[in-house]
Amino acid sequence: MTSPESKCIMMTKIGILGLAIAAYFFFPGIREFAAEGISYLRCRNFEGLRQFILSYGIWAPATSIMLMTLQSMVPLVPGIIITITNAWIFGWQYGALYSWTGALFGAVLDFGIARWYGRPVIERFVSHKYINFTDTFFKRHGIIAVFITRLVPIVPFKVISYGSGLSRLTLGEFATATAIGQTPAIVLYSILGQNLSHNIKAVAAITSFLIVAGLLVYYYRSTIERYFTFPKNR
Secondary structure, eight states: OOOOOHHHHHHHHHHHHHHHHHHHHHHHHHHHHHHHHHHHHHHOOOOHHHHHHTTTTHHHHHHHHHHHHTTTTSSSOOOOHHHHHHHHHHHHHHHHHHHHHHHHHHHHHHHHHHHHOOOHHTTTSSSSHHHHHHHHHHHHHHHHHHHHHHHHHTTTTTHHHHHHHHOOOOOHHHHHHHHHHHHHHHHHHHHTTTTTOOOOOHHHHHHHHHHHHHHHHHHHHHHHHHSSOOOOOO
């Protein structure tokens, strides 16, 4: 039989999910914000996204962070578009900071959803083949898998976040690996995006550099993993 504590936890989960759904459908401002922001990202509309963020005035930085957090939950929406646009609006230093903050918030949110609601809910966001891939990847490489996939901008960010939530990684280990691993890519793409450069050679050079860095991390994974793994209470 289900214990009272388990019933309480289940009701809490259902309640939070219900509140989130109600907020989306009953508060038009939230729905419009999400729909308009995501549409610019899907269309790779840099100018439209720039005007959308700036339309919030002094709240533009918070808007940028919220949008980066939101996109982490939506399939097939590239976060790099926000990274480049943030650098164009705020300069690469502040743009990188806002992108980094939003990406970390989004990753932790995805991790929390996966950890709390489990595989049945996550499979509504991510296909079975990706979930199976992350299962195998995490069993084989553990926390270093998070660090490498954050460093190399090829594996979808949100897939790793959801997959991590289904693994045995702690939130602290996941957040640390994400915070450090995502920094080089965000900084480099922000520097590139400050002038909204679409130079394919520059993008290819940065991506190639990050791939090489990822391979080096993989080669020295045993040493690096010791610094990421937090001591467990015995």
